[in-house]
Amino acid sequence: MSLRRTISFSASLAVLGMAAAMVSVPTTSARAEEGMWTFDNFPIQAVNTAYGTRLDQKWLDSVRESAVRLQGCSASFVSGEGLILTNHHCVVSCIQDLSSAENDYVKNGWVTANREEEKTCPGQTAEVLTEIVDVTDRVLGAGAGLEGGAFVRARSSEIEKIQKEACGDDTKRTCQVISFYRGGQYKLYKFKKYDDVRLVFAPEFQAAFFGGDPDNFNFPRYALDAAFLRAYEDGKPVTSPVHLKWNADAPKEGDPVFVAGNPGTTQRLLTVSQLAQLRDQQLPVTLIQSSELRGRLGEYATTSEEARRVTVDPLFGLENSFKVFYGQVGALTDPAFFGKKVAEEAELRERVAADPALVERIGNPWADMDAVVATQRRLYLPYRQLEAAAGQRSSLYSYARSIVRASKERAKAADQRRAGYSDADIAAMGRRLSTEVPIANDVERIALSFWLTKTREYLTADHPQVKALIGAENPEELATRLVEGTRLADPAFRAQALAMTPEQIAASDDALLKFVLANDDAAQAVRAQYEAEVSAPSSRAAEKIAQARFAVYGTNLYPDATFSLRLSYGSVKGWTEGDKTITPFTNIGGLYERQTGASPYDASERFMAARDRVNNDAVYNFVSTNDIIGGNSGSPVINAKGEVIGAAFDGNIHSLGGSFGYDGELNRTVTVSTSAITEALRTVYNQPHLLRELGVRR
Template sequence: MILRSLRAAMAATASIAAVGGAVAIMAAPSAAQADEGMWTFDNFPIQTVNQKYGTRIDQAWLDRVRNASVRIQGCSASFVSDEGLILTNWHCVVGCVQELSDAQRDYVKNGFTAGTREEEVQCPGQTAEVLTEITDVTDRVIAAGEGLEGAAFNTARQAAVNQIQTEACAGDAKFNCQVISLYRGGQYSLHKFRKYDDVRLVFAPENQAAFFGGDPDNFNFPRYALDAGFLRAYEDGKPVESPNFLKWNPEAPSEGDVTFVSGNPGSTSRLLTMSQLERLRDQQLPIMLIQTSELRGRLLEYSLTGDEAKRTSFDPIFGLENSFKVYYGQQGALTDPAFMQAKREAEAELRTRVAADPNLKQQIGDPWTELEAVQGVARDLYLPYRQLEQAAGGGSQLYAMARAIVRSAGADEARRARLAATVGEETPISTDMEELRLRYWLSKTREYLTVDNPQVKAMLGRESPEALAGRLIDGTRMADADFRRQAAGMTLEQMKAADPLLAFVAANDEAAQAIAGRWAAEVNAPTARAAEKVAQARFAVYGTNQYPDATFSLRLSYGEVKGWTYRGVTVPPFTYIGGLYERATGSEPFNLAQAFADNEARVNKAVVYDFVSTNDIIGGNSGSPVINADGEVIGAAFDGNIHSLGGSFGYDGDLNRTVSVSTAAITEALRNVYPNPRILAELGVR
């Protein structure tokens, strides 16, 4: 599952699996290898694609696709009608579905269908954004930090970024302006988005239909998953007019058809240096694997305590299982001698080319050695930074909102008002899981930082992690949306007196912010400086026909519908609905969804269900439209095969595959499994 990376408690950036084959390394990318690349819309290799696939892509085609592409929270999507109808993945909307559910109405298990526009229900906190403008602001951002180091560098850069964003949006709440770092700081681009804050749920199938096969099938193929959902963007209480939309094609593609995926890949690390990769391998990933595994185990045990526990823990477990598999794949790659040797050789070639050019060497110096020095500092700071700041609260919603409120105490009135509106939204909260997460975080912090650590002593006092978590969650009023709104307007002293969780956060936030400040000044700032120099070296040596690492900004990849062969086994590019019934065993996670079981006689089993293509994607691409050469949507990307776990560090055109649910299968489901003539009519399907 190419999980929405920003929604997960820990970012699930896809990477290389231990089972994979050789992965292409971006050593000399004067042109993309195979179908490699998550390209920006202002630097898409039009000529390369047209020559390879015989297409007639032009700037007008790109503009139409860009204006129909949508970024939602942690995922990708697209307009598929002129009335704001949005196609994405089920797993991108399941958080909303769970928030709209309760013990009496379990929409995750049973699915959700809005029979009329009036029955379309707003998803709390969901937004839809369309990229309208791209402007290069590199010179302005880089100039802001010249001659500065550490905290002063960060402050000056951030001030410049804030000023650029403020000027671009000019206070218009309908827009979101974001300066995005590309090529690890080699370029900065201002992206201006048209933003819609009222996004409503239209349709989501049963979880068993969308995630048939569960974790065993995750990152595998063949797949039989209806991982699709529909939202609608509203403004002023009315559906948004969206003349730029992708025409719905209800027919399945054929093998060899060219495909494009437009979406927002979350994060890749293809441009990291060897010293950065080695610290990732030796320190960060082992800790993430251990902690993710343990938290998953605690949640799985909790899910067995009752039906309500199983319902409320479904989405968190779903995310943690996905993250664990991704981290496992990353570790497998970075402990693969052949892969790491290829990375070393690629870096050595670049460094040799730089050393051979006296002018270039004088211009950039030796950023690789600078980054090696930064890794030593990062190793020392990482554990306290992670436990006190980055992963503080262990994913507890109440803790996260409490910290946001505490940190707003000195902010201006406008910012506090915005925060009050955000934290004051009604949202279902499981206090059992809140206590579980807080207890887990406190116990891990004591374990990793040790009992004698001053911050651990300050947090726990004479209490155990279990007793402290129980006292804080039992005593807090933060589960009450009205109280959260009130708290956002309090002084810090009033917060401490009003609520034990707010008091706890306030008492320990100085230490958290101190380590965050050190990380920013001693790790982030010098890393940014050195990474910019590495990027300059790459531009100088290999030219500008390169794609940047993913940054949850809009990208376009190209490829074709194609299976693969691995160790003598050939995997065809398609599955069919009939295969779902053959694969079903009656036992979880291979039991049929109830609607598919009830309507088996009506279903056309010859319809293509899921398919694979050579498109280069990563976490964050979930929900991305798969588009044909005519600019029509033919599927929604929802996963990769096991070999695509190499996507964080490289791309292998022989093995990497994107897994998508076909519009043909979605159409069949809307006809004969979850009959919805209203949506079909809007999609222009008879």
Template sequence: MRRALFLAAAAAAPFIITLSTPAAAEEGMWTFDAVPTQQMTKEYGWAPDQKWLDDRRAAALRLTNGCSASFVSAEGLILTNHHCIVSCLQDLSSADQDYVAAGFNAATRAEEKACPGQQAETVTSITDVTKDVQGAIGTLTGAALVKARDARIADIEKANCTDLNTTRCQVVTLFGGGQYKLYQYRKYSDVRIAWAPEFQAAFFGGDPDNFNFPRYAMDAAFLRAYDSGKPVASPQHLQWSPRAPQAGEITFVIGNPGSTQRLWTESQREFQRSQALPMRLILMSEYRGQLLRAMKESADKNREAGDTLFGIENSFKVFNGQLRALNDSAFKAKLAAGEADLRARVNGDASIGDPWADIQAAVDQRLPTYLDANFLSSGPASYSSTAGFARTLVRAAKERAKRNADRKPGYTDSALPLTEKRLLADTPSYGWLEELGVEFWASKAREYLGNDNAHIAALLKGQSPAAFAKALAASKLSDPAVRKQLWDGGAAAIAASNDPMIAFYRTLDPISEQIEADFDQNYDAPVTAAQSKLAQARFAAYGDTNYPDATFTLRLSYGRVAGWKERGADVTPVTHMGGTYDRATGQFPYNMAKAFEAKKGKFDANTVYDFVTTNDIIGGNSGSPVIAKDGSVIGAAFDGNIHSLGGSFGYDGALNRTVAVSTAAIQVGLDTLWPAPALSRELNAKRKKR
């Protein structure tokens, strides 16, 4: 299973204006209660009505592994990306049956297999609770502000979701604290894999083609949601339309973009530029090298670490692209100009004050503690799933003993069902990979913090990183039955456990809690207060032409099918399936999938394969449906082009492109390459009746 460190935000683009100023045409990740229909009408002469929006919202899904998806039949069938479910395939695979390499194709629904730990959610309502949460905050500052905010959020979530088996409530912070919205979800905890192509078809071109175009990738898969052992009824689904996209046509992407920082200040961006991004890139580069070396030792290791490697390489490209964007002189100038424009409009308004100075002070406070936070907040959990289990178990034992309003985020009543589901999922664990991750963390923590650091001394106890990792490798937490026993046993079971990983986190967690308390006091609280003031300033200066930063909640992006100019040459907006044969070299990663080799000449080579649009998306949007004006689905977004990698901070309509796989190509996959006649009939039944 991919490590949390490597779940990256894939991006929108580097070279234009920050959202201190109003959104430009086709820019924006809009919440469903604030869709800019007037702006769309001005741009296109048409905009969707409320019924169109409500129907599409009801079909959209959020996958809790960090992706998006959509219902595409009345019987719970879900379209998403292959790379969004590859961890499911890996969890279900063995040395004898590799579903990642060979793909998965359930001939009947009885053969569809549950994806461990997966959950799908669709938004049922959005309610503004800003006054409620801000009223609880009042004039509080520091840790008291954070405590009051989190307590009120926990109470709102609990009051509005009493049936935790089928519903989930989440209060989302927007505009850095300028708004708070309650999102209510219908959740589906039984999600099964129905169909997936061969890995080499889904990821043809590998890392060299990632974040590039032209592309020739079948990055699509189908899941199905179940309830009480039966496929769920999903009457609000997208109509399948296996047709080629048309150049210039209007497209909508509906999904859950992960995280952007377009509303950050110059001081926050400078922290990313000088501290956070360089650190991430160095660590990822070193760990990737160690992982690649280990993967060469055997075919089993190569298979077992494949998903982890993909996550590292994907994230490395994203963070490297972000750093390059932040160091681009033209981009830096435009970001600075946007902040200067807002400052000028505030012009000494006493009700706003100087939130930029407040944030700078908070950043200054964060700098001396950043290394401790980076290595000690979660410890080796960023590199090891068993370490992640231990951290959750130790923390949950303490938090569950508290009343709901006093618990930390992630451990409240509304959040615990998903935490428990992930913790107890029956997923495979590979001892060598766990040990490699723990040893890497220990070696880097000791290197950066120093062998004489009091925390390092308490944690490593004089052991070398290799010996430390070997000792923790004796943990039994890879067994879900052991985890369940500790979860059910609560604080008493955790205190009595002699599991080495549990013992380690019993020592680390108090250190982590102190780091978190310092962060709440010196950074989170003052930045929340300052961002709330900045939100007031933006609304006063620019009205409702702004959208909030992405928060892995449902958003709508509008655009059109269009290529772009690359170094003076036109990049066409589509590729064709026959181009796979021209691009193939026979050598990885440009070796063809077996089905492509076997079925050459059996399908129309001119079928549109992948295409690009101007939609503004970022990581988390992977798997989002690309929807036509008539409301039908014509593709699934799976990537951005290379220019999109600075999209955390800005958008450029001339260069930024979403990359999607067409439904026309997916239909060829279902009919010819990896035949799934029952799925094909299910998808096309309603269309054929019309």
């Protein structure tokens, strides 16, 4: 229930390029399954040799064309009529947006009887990867001879140019240049995009998240964390002839399985000094703030039934993120784990030092990175509070900042604008801003007052920008004034505001727009300083370390996760902790044995009503050795025949250190089985039309 992509400031600020990670393919059982492989560099022959499979390029192409990238999650086409399988927790925000005080679909589930009842998920998109093009030379060439902010701007400008050349203004395609191997390689990924994605089926929250936070990142699990969407185009369901065949039979222990999805961010080959900065500064700050905001929202949720309803999704996200950050801190404070990272870096540096020609070519990028990290420690808190985390978790603030920055960039000549602010980009922003999404004012006030309070606390009341932000008000009063004094909850007003000039915004009566405009120059100055003194030099050093890694270990590497399509391989397998062996399967009958009637172990009413009819022996959840991370939520779990047998939704507690390393003895992927989904559709929810579409006989 926890692999939705986590927006982590510790991840985004530490590295702007992504690290490579060495892998031995496959030679030992401990490391055989390591790796989130790109589809243009999947070790297909090594996998076939290790598992006795017969995968080929046709198999890979079929899986790639069936895989779907959602907003922050993964998914797959599972019928020829645009039906998409993903996790419930990937669509819970959509369900909440479609709900009201009178109809709480999060609590009661979303069960449709026909296509007419399928409703659009606000802001959701579905993207299918169609082509990969190497553009490394163009991107690296753009930054040649430049330093600091000029380097960042040149790279960004070239990347935007490549993307525009490939996609133009085509709203049905996405073109994205992605950095791999920490800037050692750049690829243009082309996607077919569907922006009309509708909710088809979702169980009750209690069925999807049975066991709640105590069971999150644990096993055994009994969660029906599955949902169905459908992609539409021109008002009709899309035709998806390439899709995964539904297999309602559970796998057996030892079976090879594959996960195709979009892992968000891993940081497996950060330098030791970067990892130490994460451990000592970024992760603790993020963990503390996540915990405190969770407490504030949790307290508010107890004040009324409506407060409980509107906080389900934000609280779920906070609780999940908190556990992720806690696990990452645990990994980096484990002397054995951190010692292994120190040893790996020492080995690489020793081998580089033994090659004078290589030293001559790259210098000492580790020393360069150490210097950057020292600067980063100094700049991190202002950058985080004033720019990267400004207004965090406030939708209204996000709208205001998008509008203000678009207005300021539009006032410039086209060739002087920042990347991402062309006329076409601003038009696309307008389409996003026009999406109608419910706004909970009390949640907005909590988010804004919390951000302002923490900014004053961390930077002190004497900081000039804190004075500019808060003035003579206190954070709670200011947040209330901003939320009550803005019309940005209205999509029609957002469209009107996007057309305003900065002068018109300053003269408007919208409190939040004026607040953001008044403070935006200072926030962007902090960002510019961070880019010049941290982002650019760390990218330079990272590229040289990537060159060293290629020179020493060769090209048989997988890149760190970048929320781009990957394929991991493994097998269905439990694990052993001390004298305790965890078997790889749970069955539906175990749900009824585990349920107590008290939250979070209260089985849903529908499951309780079906207790005498359901097949208790059907496999519910299972674990495998696949290497995945946040962003893989909803990823199809596929057998060697290319059939979908489940949707990945979690990892075990040991997987929380997966951002920095993989342990094949302990790391496990947790999957909801198609056998359980099929049984639920048949017996619990009475969905014969979905079963027919999936090719399942009643």
